[in-house]
Amino acid sequence: MEETFDFDEIIDRRGTSCEKWDKYRGRDIIPLWVADMDFRSPPAVIEALKERVSHGIFGYTHAPDTLYEAVLTALKEEYGWEVKHEWITWLPGLVTGLNVACRAVGEPGDDVITFTPVYPPFLSAPPLSGRQTVKVPLACRDGRWGLDLEALEAALTPRTKLLLLCSPHNPVGRLWNREELASLAAFAEHHDLVICSDEIHAGLVLEESQRHLPIATLAPAIDRRTITLLAPSKTFNVPGLGCSFAVISDDALRRAFRKAMGRVVPHVNLLGFTAAEAAYRHGEPWRRGLIRYLRGNRDLVARELEGMGLTVAHVEATYLSWIDVRHLGIEDPVAFFEEAGVGLSCGSDFGLPGYLRLNFGCPRPLLAEALGRMKAALNSLSV
Template sequence: MNYNFDQLYDRRRTGSIKWDFNQRIFGREDVLPLWVADMDFLAPEAVVEALVNRAKHGIYGYTDGMDEYYDSLTAWMAERHNWQIQRDWIVFSPGVVPALNELVRALTKPGEKVLLQSPVYPPFFQAIKNHGREVVNSRLNLVDGRYLMDFEDLEEKFAGGVKMMILCSPHNPVGRVWRREELERLGQLCLTYDVLVISDEIHSDLIYDGYRHIPLASLTPELASQSIVCTAPSKTFNLAGLQTSNLIIPNEKYRAAYKSSAGLTGIHHPNLFGITALETAYREGREWLEQLMVYLRGNLEFLTSFTARELPQLGVVQPEGTYLVWLDFRALNLEPKALQEFLVHKAGVGLNAGYSFGPGGEGFERINIGCPRSILTEGLERIKRAWA
């Protein structure tokens, strides 16, 4: 079937973080929200129907994933990412952010060093600090409009006693889809210096033509044993509110440690509707996802052409994956918080402040293009008028 991603849906009064809390988040109600990473599109029709049918059953007792749950995930990984995973590697989590916190707590000790690569998703920093670990940052380098890993800096930091690395793959917010040779070089460094890699691959299905996501743990058995992959259908199929994600942990020692730690907080079973949505999305959502990626590519091309024509001073870092785009506002010469004030109170748009992504984010903003083109157009027109 054909999906209409231009269709507008009113998300107000649904408890939407994106649409119902402008006053609390931005200090004014009339901001156009183009920030938090969920999309303004309906989930695949098959998922909606499956959830409605499950709701009609009328009994919502304790549940857990049956064979269909695991089979749908293992089949998706094999078909989509050419990665053969075993059922017993899969461990449930209500979300990737809770999982990151649990993994830091379970697999490192207070005071130990955990590395990340900024600018990067802000909860990475918090997951390290929450548990008394030391943040070690290896900044990505922006070279000719494209972000690259600094392997020399990584090796120096690893040699300084880093115990764990949190990798963002694909990278949020800069949109890089790491190439095989980059992952292999990173993986070799992690093996050499005995660094455990937590790879957040939640955006791994949202890849533009010409690029391919490679799960870090799929490269070699040795690296699989030294890494943990965090995944979920939430970004792919717009299911974040159902609080269902999975960790893929090939190493039995790490898997047992995570389960033991998670058990202390009482986390045991997936959400009933999350189970249904995951099974259905991975089994029947491919056509919807293919059409989504065509639409997102169109949004990206529209954004790029609009800024080139109407806002040539505004830089667009071209993403290779995700529906998030990293915008370069440095031509405005505003301090980081002044830039956010400008966008909220002059332009009336709500973007993610670049400085919140850590060193290297100053002067940038993250925009979410996972919306009907008319909403994206309105947001860009607002920025244009304010800039003028």
């Protein structure tokens, strides 16, 4: 019999220096903005952390061999991906990986191309690395977001060296399929681009009939030109412990990546390593329960928001809904819903004004309350 977990439990995060909740300290606003979940991490992770803390010494720590084994086993079992120990480079966060990739590929002044809307660090990492961000809008046809390879081709310049890919995609919730990824891989190969693929939401596929496909697994030629960024942080709700990693099979590309890290990028902390190993070794029953729960939350959000006359992209992966509010004619939709008691992310931060992102990774009673507040606010517009 499979373990059960209480995802309905509302845990008070106020007073814990929580970024998500402290943004609205002293205000009656339910925060559904930044991408962390309001669930306790898997019991196995909590127990492993307690055991490590009880040792009482917190010195400099490297990734243990048992963690490598756990990661390699998880990648093989989940994706059939045969990754070697030496391909892995540990990072204190996925955003660090994006910035390092921009420094590792090409030269200052080169172009880095990416699809928008997208997670904000995709837009900031190139200029912070002395590169130019080239934005290619995703195509939205009949409410479904997709890659626009014609627009990608048109945006290409002789100085384009790196493609930043978000897979699964934050914020539109797409799980790119084999055909889409193969087309993108062929494009990168034809134009000799390195792909940096952020796959941090790979463990959060909500569609029962679909599976995440790492773009590096399509073919050896694609593997050699790909930097894949992964982490347990989103799936197992441990983002505050700062443990991510890059998988880079090509020796030269991996050397360039590590050289770009220099002595600037700090080491992963020992509790991050501890949590990651426990998550990959023992977190699967919790993850399966989480996916079922998130699927219910996703469907509740879609049903309620569509009932309010809002268009919501179907979420295939992640715990993030992307909502079109352009037709409301509200100058500042974030402020409008904050006034109603709900904190959402602004589409402008992702490169597309007129949209909002809603994080439904929270207990359902809290989510239902937030949706009720949104409905009341929209009803007030028509009074």
